[in-house]
Amino acid sequence: MVIEITLRSVYVSGLATLLASSWSLPLGAAIALKNFRGKRPVKGLFNTLLGMPTVALGLLLYLALSRSGPLGFLQLLYTPMAIALGQAILVTPIIVSFTVSAIESVDPEIRDLARTLGASELQAGLAVLGEAAGGVVLAVTASFNRAIAELGVALMVGGNIRGATRVLTTTIALETTRGEIVLGIALTIILLLVVFSLSLAVNLAGRRTTWRF
């Protein structure tokens, strides 16, 4: 049971991180690299959304995905996909804000340098992304950790259904309220191990990697 729940947690949150990365990384790069009117408010909006309470997001998603909601026809409520979608929305501001910050902290002359060495505009943009890659990887890692550790979304749109949508955080909450403290502690240690192992692995890999696109 424990292994199954752990694997489901990693799968759902991994999927959420992948989904969020697919739209957040290009969005973050575009916000950082392009100059447009309203850039500052857009960045401010994503920074503000960093503090989005998971229960609030869970409730909004529940209303949207419930049978009478606007997305009810998708029949996603109480499925692992619903949790993944909710977590993806939850971590989107993390990836966008951290990506923008990482790219903007790159020396602005890097782009000119790449151009003067013969790079096209696209290649020059990729050179900047390469310089920011460490920060971007950190953003994605932090997002996975946030997703796997959150409870509100998983509980409200997942329903904590045994064998279907039960993940580490919902099981910890359930077992603790049932007085199964030892099991709750064991699951918490597993959750911490997953989070810390990933962070450690990324940290070690980052030290040995030079990112070039």
Place this chain on the structure above:
Amino acid sequence: MELKDIVKTYGRITALDHVSLKVRRGETLALLGSNGAGKTTMLKIMGGILKQDSGNIYYGREKIDDRNLKLLRRNSTMVFQKTVLFNSDVYGNVAYGLELRRIPEADLEHRVREALSQVGLEGYEKRPVKTLSGGEQQRVSLARALALKPELLLLDEPTANLDPENAAAVEKIIKEFKGATTVILATHNLFQAKRLSDRIAYMARGVLVEEGSPEEIFQRPRDERTARFVRGFAF
């Protein structure tokens, strides 16, 4: 290369005010002037990394526009006043421009090593650039330019942030470019302009005041602004 009637503004500030200049193949031209004269803007436009508001650039017989900007970028390279390096090792930095040109691996490696040898950095290939001194970092920048064997080399105050010893080393490397490459050197250093250049163009407040040989500029300046600038040195 020829610039005709180039104008560039940043908001209300006119960085280049109807500048025209012809650069001969193989010569070393110094763009002399104090800070804010428009030298860096001029170099960036010449290197195709900044677009002029009006005026035309000709490279050989080609008029440069958005469609053939690549021609300019592929045949020129620029070394910046502030050393700008990719966050990787020395080899990766020097190889970057060659990789963009899809130089075969064996030739690429040879050219990187040759360029590093020319700037006295043999054996530095695997060193992370962040661990190098300021002088060594600027030499990596020069090696990166050397490896490309550019037709046009644009140098923006390349010794401004270096101690005299490193500045002398960098000047020695620049001299090795002479003849084979057209070099345009932006500097406010009168001595350096005289030491390195075949011809000097004096700029002030976005205007190209006058151009001539070092002797003409220092001994017989035609314009009062040039005379004032060089007076401390020449008279």
